Amino acid sequence: MTVPDDSFIEQIQASKQSDSADSKLATYETPLVTVDIVIFTVLDNKLKVLLIQRKSPPFAHMWAIPGGFIHTGETLEEAAERRLFEETNVKGIYLEQLYSFGKPNRDPRARVITVAYYAMISSDRLKLEARANAENVGWFDIKELTELAFDHLDIVHRAVARLKERLKDSNFAFQLLPEKFTLTELQRIYELILEQKLDKRNFRKKILSLGILYETDETKMEGYHRPAQLYSFTERQKVLMYEL
Amino acid sequence: MTVPDDSFIEQIQASKQSDSADSKLATYETPLVTVDIVIFTVLDNKLKVLLIQRKSPPFAHMWAIPGGFIHTGETLEEAAERRLFEETNVKGIYLEQLYSFGKPNRDPRARVITVAYYAMISSDRLKLEARANAENVGWFDIKELTELAFDHLDIVHRAVARLKERLKDSNFAFQLLPEKFTLTELQRIYELILEQKLDKRNFRKKILSLGILYETDETKMEGYHRPAQLYSFTERQKVLMYEL
DNA sequence: TCAAAAGTGTTGTGTGTACACCCATGT
DNA sequence: ACATGGGTGTACACACAACACTTTTGA
Numbered sequence A, B: 001m002t003v004p005d006d007s008f009i010e011q012i013q014a015s016k017q018s019d020s021a022d023s024k025l026a027t028y029e030t031p032l033v034t035v036d037i038v039i040f041t042v043l044d045n046k047l048k049v050l051l052i053q054r055k056s057p058p059f060a061h062m063w064a065i066p067g068g069f070i071h072t073g074e075t076l077e078e079a080a081e082r083r084l085f086e087e088t089n090v091k092g093i094y095l096e097q098l099y100s101f102g103k104p105n106r107d108p109r110a111r112v113i114t115v116a117y118y119a120m121i122s123s124d125r126l127k128l129e130a131r132a133n134a135e136n137v138g139w140f141d142i143k144e145l146t147e148l149a150f151d152h153l154d155i156v157h158r159a160v161a162r163l164k165e166r167l168k169d170s171n172f173a174f175q176l177l178p179e180k181f182t183l184t185e186l187q188r189i190y191e192l193i194l195e196q197k198l199d200k201r202n203f204r205k206k207i208l209s210l211g212i213l214y215e216t217d218e219t220k221m222e223g224y225h226r227p228a229q230l231y232s233f234t235e236r237q238k239v240l241m242y243e244l
Numbered sequence C: 001t002c003a004a005a006a007g008t009g010t011t012g013t014g015t016g017t018a019c020a021c022c023c024a025t026g027t
Numbered sequence D: 001a002c003a004t005g006g007g008t009g010t011a012c013a014c015a016c017a018a019c020a021c022t023t024t025t026g027a
Helices: A003-019 A076-088 A123-128 A152-169 A183-194 A200-209 A235-242 B003-019 B076-088 B123-128 B152-169 B183-194 B200-209 B235-242
Strands: A032-043 A046-053 A067-069 A095-101 A112-120 A137-141 A213-220 A228-233 B032-043 B046-053 B067-069 B095-101 B112-120 B137-141 B213-220 B228-233
Touching: A032 A076, A032 A123, A032 A152, A032 A183, A046 A076, A046 A152, A046 A183, A067 A076, A076 A095, A076 A112, A095 A152, A095 B095, A112 A152, A112 B112, A152 A183, A183 A200, A183 A228, B032 B076, B032 B123, B032 B152, B032 B183, B046 B076, B046 B152, B046 B183, B067 B076, B076 B095, B076 B112, B095 B152, B112 B152, B152 B183, B183 B200, B183 B228, B228 B235
Parallel strands: A032 A112, B032 B112
Antiparallel strands: A032 A046, A032 A067, A046 A137, A095 A112, A213 A228, B032 B046, B032 B067, B046 B137, B095 B112, B213 B228
16 A cells, blocks of 8 residues: 555545534445455466555554555556556556455454455566565565465455466466466466476377467577477467456 | 435535545545345246336436445445345345446446345245335346346346356356255256256266255156156255355 | 156267376586 | 486376157146
8 A cells, every 4th residue: 555545544534533423324334445456476486476565554564465546537447457557567467356355344444445456477577677666565475475464365365266266267377477488387387376286298288289379489498408499379369368 | 226325325425525625536536335236036937137126316217236335344245145135035145246346437426336246046935035125126037138227237247157157167056946956947047047958868967976966755746747856955065155 | 648847878079187208408 | 428307199087968768647
């Protein structure tokens, strides 16, 4: 949550005080609405999420997923895209609504309902478009998350579960890879997300039979062994993904 | 949308007027949040949804899915359960969050974000616990919906799509059936939702192999032909469903 | 005995899984 | 020549799809 947002919530709280005499507001609430985004990448052969360290209470100094209030005229998705861009400087990537979280006391200051989204970014785009912002931002291994601010741990867990499901029936891992990649790199993504080893021959047989990859004329040398063929996803596959 | 809710939205609009001088509110909005529920049943061998006819503008006289504002202290799910109960007098049925809808002008009066849920009720419970309420309420064939208030047609379409997905990988159609039912009745539910004919022998073989049904010692006579064996879902299956 | 839905098995096809060796490269 | 990951094919098990006749009942 950014600084302007934090001051916004205080202001809203102040304006609520004056309404509190009204009996209607005892029954109905006017909750605040945020969007929060779980941003995944693969770094050091681990599935990681982007977290921001909070500066002020509640949950000061704890880590949280990026999020914020919706601007006037924005759709939910546009708000999520904007926040994604603000944190990563990356635009035009696949973003999917995850779930809405609305437990009454998830934010101790006020009733805040959040619509959570998730996205994936390949690590090569991260390096190129590093963030100038002074905030404490970092990538954290999803296996090592213990405590997060608010109910953000629940949100991350649900995002990981969704990622697994999605990968099973509509293989869309390409957001996590550079434009060109080896089949072994692709397999590693699958293994990381599904948390299981896959058979090399069966994996290649299946992924190639889907007809969503094409072989480029380049190879990639890494270490003192046979170079690997580079593949790329077809445009058709990319379009299909956005139609999910 | 019920009458108290409609007066609530007007009241909120009035209070907004006084805030409008504040520059902060030009950037950030304080949207209202509702829950809306798509309630399915099977009647006359058709998949139907519960709709309520609106009494006042906007979309006066048009049909809409039930929904309303969240009460103080309620979770989103509790609000949905409450509205479901208010419309159907049925409690304790499976309810699942569908999606959140937040296009800026989906409600012309104000920025309203809705968290949509869906549920299924067997037609036998409907007959028993008919609704005393004087509102115009009815069950409508999903194939014959043309116009609905707000973006409710989108919401219903998405709920139907979710129902199809769910049925494929986690067969949970039992909410749409009475406690005891024939295999043909179960097959009809599948065919209605998936919109395709299924082979009788293959369907029975598969559904029985799942071990989620048991044969009761009763049969059901309907018409002048051989009576059908009645089956029931195991408790285990019902528990599994709530763990989705 | 007829009409109408209930009930029942077998076979082919395709998909997923298990498994071991040769290839190309730089040192 | 060797160490390292890249690359390849076959056999078996299982799930899914196609398909037609007998059974039980009331009229």
